[in-house]
Amino acid sequence: MLAIIGGSGLAQLPVLDVTHRQVVRTPYGDPSCALTFGKLSGQNVVFIARHGYGHSLAPHEINYRANLWALHNQGAKGVIAIGTVGGIRPDMAPGRLVVPHDIIDYSSGRKHTFFEGPERPVVHAEFTSPYDADLRRRLREAIQRSGISGVHDGVYACTQGPRLESAAEVLKLERDGADIVGMTGMPEAALARELELPYAHLCLVSNWAAGKGHQRKVEFDPAVAAKSVQDMMNTLQSLFSN
C-alpha cells in the first residue's frame, strides 16, 4: 500500500474510492487529521491532508513526525507527497508538474527527527539522494502516459514560511542551486528516510517565486491551479493503474 500526502488545495482526493477513515494517535502526538483509506485505480491507498481537512495548519504547525509515523504504522510501503511550489528556474512556470531529485532545507525549529531523547540511539540517516529513484521514475512515467508535457528534475528549496519569500531571498535560493520553492518538503522527506519509507515528491508549480516571471508581486492564477490539480489527478490515476 502506498500513502499519499495531500498539500495545499488538496484536502481530499476525488479520485480515491474511500472505504473508511481512521483517527490514529502516535507517540509523537496527533497527525494533521484522520487517515482516509480507499482504492485508487483498484490499488489500496492511505491518504492524509498535510494541512488538515480545513487547511487549518500552517507549514510550521504541521506535526510531520505524527503524520509519517501514522502512515508507516498503518502499513504504508512508500509515500507520494504532493505539494505546491513557486517556480524559480525559467522552465518551472506556473502549471508545471515537477518531480524534484534533490532538496535544500531552509526550515528551522521543526521537530525533524525520530532519533532524539535518552531512550533513542543517535542515528545519522543517509540522505545523499533524498527521494526514492523508483517512485520518481514511476511518477515521471505516469506524467508522460497522461500526456502532460514538460516534466523536469529539480532542486526543491524548503523555506520556513508561512510568509512568501522576498525577491532577494529567491535570488539567494537560485544561487544556491534551487529550482522550485515550497514550505512543507522538510522535515517530511527526512523523516520518511528515518523510517526507511521510500518517498517521492510531486510538485505543482502554482506561481512564479518572488521576483521571477517579470511580476511585481507573487500572483496565483486559479485557472492554472485548477488545471494542474487535474493533471495531478490524472497522473495519480495513471500511476496506480500501471
Ligand code: HPA
Ligand atoms: N514560496 C514558498 N512556498 C510556496 C510558494 C512560494 O512561492 N508557492 C507555493 N508554495
